[in-house]
Amino acid sequence: MRRLTVFNQVSLDGYFVDVHGDMSWAHNTARDAEWQAFVEGNASVGGVLLFGRITYELMAGYWPTPAAMQSNPIVAEQMNDLPKVVFSRTLDHASWNNTRPVKGDPAAEVRNMKREPGMDMVIMGSGTIVSQLTQACLIDEYQVVVIPIILGQGRTMFEGVKDRLPLKLTKTRTFGNGNVLLCYEPRR
Secondary structure (H helix, E strand, O other): OOOEEEEEEEEOOOOOEEOOOOOHHHHOOOOOHHHHHHHHHHHHOOOEEEEEHHHHHHHHOOOOOHHHHHHOHHHHHHHHHOOEEEEOOOOOOOOOOOEEEEOOOHHHHHHHHHHOOOOOEEEEOOHHHHHHHHHOOOOOEEEEEEEOOOOOOEEOOOOOOOOOOOEEEEEEEEOOOOOEEEEEEEOO
């Protein structure tokens, strides 16, 4: 069965976007070789990328650009080449390479995708989708990078989750720039 992983960056106070929906603060941390190697290695793992419409539009507005290719060519190449699914009730056409729009229920679609053969799946950003799929018990792993910044306000990726979900820590990694990776799996 295909696995579904969430990979998100959050502030120390737990927000994945600020009060205005901006997540650029997550990319303003000090760069170091170890962090860059991790980012490039993570992008090279592959899989199907899952997005909500807002995150999709942000990603599609950046990764296919010359600025992305110049700034981070390895990640840009992977982001542009990997298959993508965007969940949206309003988006009729997806212009970013290898993207399939889905208007239906994200939980039903992911449940079907998990039963099919193929690559594992990764959600990036997309708090509404993370929340819905968490409630549906469809996420196999949460990879959260804590960025050393306090936003004061914003949105968590778990808004709307009503039931507790106990997790077990499976891995941690601290980077020289202060970022900390925490990996969790649901206790089932």
